[in-house]
Every structure is written in structure tokens, then in C-alpha cells.
């Protein structure tokens with residue numbers, strides 16, 4: 001299992017320290033939640049802070065956009081050379097076009113589905129995607145409860161991926177812990193995002209990441 005800790009649960013007063021800690025502890029990606037206060041009822045960080053995160057990180061960035069104007073934000077973050085940029089299917093009129101744009105910038109494109117969105121909506125986009133991110137909470141906040149129906153959704157998505165593009169990864173984000181990660185792995189999930197589980201683990205981030213892997 002690849003592990004992408006979400007820095008949303010880090011101490012923003014010591015952000016560089018907390019980014020270095022997860023990288024030193026063996027995470028695979030650094031998950032960065034960008035919220036604009038419109039698509040979701042929360043506001044997080046922009047390019048100035050994400051640039052500082054990129055400097056502190058020795059692992060690739062996984063930027064999760066929760067914004068209204070996706071293309072504008074892709075242009076803002078592309079110079080930081082993240083590994084992935086993911087955008088919400090629910091907020092994009094022309095997802096196929098945006099996927100091509102992200103790839104043309106040398107970044108791996110990913111699409112995010114909210115809890116209600118059918119995985120079948122992606123069938124004819126899968127061949128162009130490197131990853132699909134399934135939300136297992138409503139986007140906007142860390143520390144929420146895992147929605148178990150994402151397991152069935154991951155299984156259905158896995159079947160479609162095997163048919164259309166076996167290289168496409170499945171990532172799950174929200175409420176992930178050392179218990180539900182086992183079900184996610186069995187359902188074919190490749191990458192888990194975990195914020196509060198990693199940063200609030202009583203034995204520290206290293207033990208948290210190890211237990212998810």
C-alpha cells in the first residue's frame with residue numbers, strides 16, 4: 001500500500017518540520033489539500049505555502065484540488081512540478097480537456113469522485129488517467145468518519161480499470177486508519193491518504209505510516 005499523508009492535519013506553525021517528518025518516516029507521496037472556500041466550505045493554502053511544502057518535501061507532491069476554477073489552479077501549481085494533480089469530476093465541465101492539459105504540463109492527471117458519484121462515469125476517461133481518487137468523506141475537512149460504501153465503489157472501479165487501463169491507480173481519501181486500510185487493500189486500492197491518523201498517532205508518524213503499509 002502506498003501512503004500519502006495529508007498535511008491538512010500538520011501543525012501549520014511548524015509546517016516544514018511536519019513535512020520533513022512524514023518524508024523521513026517513509027511516506028510515498030505528500031498529499032496537499034487545496035480548498036477555495038467555494039467548491040468546499042473551507043479555505044486552505046495557495047501557491048506560496050505549497051512552494052514551501054515542496055521545498056521541505058523529499059517525496060513527490062500529490063495535489064488535491066477542491067476548487068471551482070480547476071484550470072486556473074492547475075496553472076498556479078504546475079511550476080511546483082507535483083507528481084499528481086487531481087481535480088473533482090463534479091466541478092469540471094470538460095474533464096477530458098483538463099486531463100490533456102495536466103499531462104501536457106508533465107504532471108500525472110487524476111480525477112476525484114465525491115461519495116455520491118458513480119465510478120462508471122469515468123469509464124471513457126480511464127485510458128487517459130493515471131489515478132482515480134475516491135473520497136471516503138465529504139471533502140472539506142480532516143478528521144471525519146470513513147464512509148464504508150467506498151469499498152464497494154473501489155471494487156467496481158477496479159473492474160473497470162482492469163478492462164480499460166490497468167496502469168491507473170486507485171487512491172482513497174478520508175477517515176482512513178489501520179483497520180479500514182485492510183478492506184481497502186482487498187478491494188484493489190493502491191494509495192491511501194491519511195491526515196489525522198498519521199499526525200495524531202500516539203506513537204508518532206513513523207509508526208502510523210508503517211501500520212498503514
Ligand code: DX5
Nearest residue numbers: 139140142143174175195196
Ligand atoms: C478532506 C481532504 C483529506 C483530509 C483527510 O477534504 O481531502 O485529504 O485531509 O484527513 P483525514 O485522514 O483526517 O480524514
Ligand code: ZN
Nearest residue numbers: 033064173193
Ligand atoms: Zn485530500
